[in-house]
Amino acid sequence: MIWNEVTKAIADRRSIRAYKAGQITEEELETVLECGFLAPSGANRQQWFLSVVQDAAVLDDLSEKAYAWRVANAGSQEEIDRINSRPKSVSMGAPTVIFCAYPSEESPVNVSFLAENMVLAAHSIGLGSLFLGGIMAYMKGTPEGREWVGKNLRLPEGYELAYGLAVGYPDESPAAKPRERKLVRI
């Protein structure tokens, strides 16, 4: 392995599930977004759209609604206990969520390159991040969730959400999770 700033950032990045209080700066947000938009895309068609939410009241509203939905749809008391043992905040307390969308007729591949660029850029400037895929069950899979998305994210017509990306100042340093080296033939 050749070590340089980029490979080190890739190796050191972790999903962060605990954040310090405090909004990220405009310059930090701009850096993350700009690095996202520098990602490659098929024929440079840039098939993506980002909706950035930094309003704590809006994120709290989503957290409350998603929590109520999870509890209402839990199959057992054990599941309710499990839900209650986790943070209610959909972003795990991160003050910024970048919701990533793509044209629904197209593949989400391109937006994922953009998202990973943002994740690495965030890490390289001392920010933590976490992909939020689980919350899509509520945001895309329920009428209330879709209504919330329509009202708050203002996606262009014909765009579909892929996931959110929580971003903030990390308040934990988790160990690396193992990776499978058998998944390649050379």
Ligand SMILES: Cc1cc2nc3c(=O)[nH]c(=O)nc-3n(C[C@H](O)[C@H](O)[C@H](O)COP(=O)(O)O)c2cc1C
């Ligand atoms: C598309 C996608 C969706 C994810 N959704 C969630 C999620 O909803 N909640 C969560 O805690 N982690 C989520 N993760 C984070 C993964 O669990 C994490 O990347 C994986 O366990 C590897 O750990 P690492 O990122 O620290 O290397 C998601 C990751 C990806 C790529």
